[in-house]
Amino acid sequence: MDRRDFLKRSGVFLVGAPCAYVLHVLPVSGARASSGHATATRRWGMVIDLHKCLEDCTACVESCRHENNVALHGDERWDVYWIRKVDIESKEPAVGTEESVPLLCNHCDDPPCALVCPVQATYRRDDGIVIVDHHRCIGCRYCMIACPYNARFFNYKENHDWHNKNYPKRSHGVAEACNFCAHRLDDGRLPACVETCQGIAGALTIGDLNDPHSEVSRLIADNPVKRLREDFGTEPKVYYIGLPGR
């Protein structure tokens, strides 16, 4: 091989290898299925009826924390909430509206968190659940920057409380968010928050948005519903009944 040939071949390799690599990873980015239970025919969504949600009740928050070993360090800077309750009030005092609202991951159809994740640790399953692969997350926290709903958290500290031995706790250094209790849904059970709420107020409902006869589809059809900041175009799959404001 002469020098010219060598340079030619090196050039082909230098250009070709990255191209081949990109073509190799391109089709699997954005959404990918990881579980045998996640199917494209089903699309999980949640309806939260704020008329039913009790103001001082945090049973959903507690059950979620217990089920998923969500870390509580007693310091709001590092506490993790897959679901949290906030009270909102109208900025116009004359209106005087006040409401207690559960906030959780919206499992967007176009999730900005999954778009920015450099290692595809956050991805949307075929059944619409946005989930974090904690074994892959490198802890760059770009998803927290990209999520416009402040629904993403980070394990800044080691979590020493392992309530539920049937579900793994996460090491420090990885991102966190609600996953609709995917492990329970895959087993045919309801997410911990929904199950708990149904025994108390019945404000949370989960179901298949693709099935027009499902409870969630019926609730969405029969009630005026809103999603958080629909103007972002992220297509959230958590619907609120009775959410005040614009």
Next chain:
Amino acid sequence: MDVKFKPIDGNTPRYWTLVGILAVLALAGAWSTWLMFKQGIYLSGMTNRVPWGLQIVMAIYYIGLSAGSLVVSGLYGIFGKAEYKPFARMAAYLAMLFLIAGLLSIITDQGRTDRVFIEPFSHANPWSMFSINPSLYIGHITICIIYLWALFNEKYRLTKVASVTVVAWAIAVHSGTGAIFAFTPRELYTSPLLPVAFVAAALSSGAALMILVITALFKITKRHLDLGLIVWLGRLLAVFIVVALYVIMIENLHRFYLIESRHAAMYYLFGGWHAFLFWGGLILVGSIVPALILFKTKTGTSLRWILFASVLVVVGVWCERYMIVIPGQTFPPELFPGMEIVRSPLNEGIAVYNISFLEVLQALGVLGVIGCMFVLGLKYLPLAPAEARTVGESQMLKHMMPDAEVTEAAVSAEN
């Protein structure tokens, strides 16, 4: 133009003390990173509301500083100003080091540093700016190495090709870095102008740093440097400052003019101590004062004033980088338009970010690593030109400052 290169002697106790101090800084940074890796990054000042802190500020600052090579290569590779070629080796070497510093800052900032060398390669997401940018940085480092090799071996054609490639690639690097923020749906991040502003600020900080490094090196090693070269770089720096200022002004005017983003703009411009960094650090100290110094003929042709202005720009651009990263996070997203959150287990309002001591150590550590590489590079690699003279210097200087004594000015640069 025939240029001789001469590594510095580096045998004095002062030299080895400097290497020692930089090595200690590097070790301190490594220790701090190890501590955070073992115990968690709560040891930094970062929180759930402010997940990006000093390391990201430093990373984008370093990336911007690497633009010195872009300026020098552009000057002789595209505009044919051959008198700047002697600085090309040092500029390319510095660019490489700053990109390494940027990458190091990002790597040491990760929650799971142990996975950084595996997952981004095995499961890359080609749509993520955090995948695209490290690829651009690594590509830039590679191009710098090829460019350096061509310069060391006096390969004329390869040097020419590489110098143009460096310019194009560096613009992609700086735009891409701005896009990390600009392409996310956060009120104070989203902006098509941010990548442009990033390039403009990178050019000013890169040019300012080149002025400082070149002058310091020539002064310390007592080599001849014609003032005209620095004066011309200073003029260029002044133009970069004005362009950056213009883009930043338009970006903020746009945010302020639109009703939906006015609240965020008010917070950015006046809502807290970061506003001092913006008005005092970036606008006054980092832009207006140095631009006035550099545009005024008397000060713009005096080495001391040019150096002073360069220091101000380097400080001002750090403030600009801080303003890109932090206020966009401390300002809360509006989850419920028309409503406000009155009770929550978390802080849903304006967040606070306090830089921790360990974060500062990490940042100093990165500085130590590249500082060591730079100082050792000067000793062991033929980077520094033995002298730098302008082509037809007297004509250029006379045109710029008809009243000044050219010979005196040139001599003052040597002292």
